[in-house]
Amino acid sequence: MGDRSAFDALYDVTSSKLHAVCLSVLKDRPEAEETLQDVYIKVWQNASRYASNGLSPMTWLITIARNRAIDRLRARRSRPAGMAADLAETVASTEPGPESVAIRAQERRMLDDCLSAMADQQAQAVRAVYLEGATYADLAEREGKPINTVRSWLRRSLLSLKDCVSQ
Incomplete structure (x- = not known):
């Protein structure tokens, strides 16, 4: 009703x-x-x-x-x-947009430039551990150094890299 x-x-x-x-x-x-x-x-x-x-x-x-x-x-x-x-x-794509791709490429170039400014041995160590996934123990064994020495070495390399990237 x-x-x-x-x-x-x-x-x-x-x-x-x-x-x-x-x-x-x-x-x-x-x-x-x-x-x-x-x-x-x-x-x-x-x-x-x-x-x-x-x-x-x-x-x-x-x-x-x-x-x-x-x-x-x-x-x-x-x-x-x-x-x-x-x-x-x-449905929205999960792929990064053109702006994100350009920013990532620029960041990658900057990282490559900073790594090339470092000593070869330091740059190879940073690449091995942080970009290729090697462990500290793997790097220490490969370089024939104690693991704590490798950690200190990588820490100094990262600080140097941080300074270079922030400029």
Whole structure:
């Protein structure tokens, strides 16, 4: 009969149950919420058609929610393959943009310049540990030096590199 307060009360009492019905069919929360909204629009528009015929109003509402969710599920499955490709084109790319690529290239050139300004042995050690993934122990063994000496050596090299990069 168009009674908004009655409709509000109906919504408060039934929405969680009907949302659960939609969610169990669709397995997607945002889509279940949209479907639930469609259900209540349909209920508002067709409440006068409800016939008691021995079924409870809740059974009628659950039937509407379940059927609406199944219809949406069928529509999702019957979408043409081209639509999926169209949707994929609208998703933001995770690839870096041109500005990020240019900044990274500039930073890489600056790092290469600073490493070339260092002594060859220091630059090779920094590259090995920090760019190629060698461990301090690997470097110490390769250079025939104690590991603490290599750590101190790398620390001084990094400080020198930091000074060069910050200029």
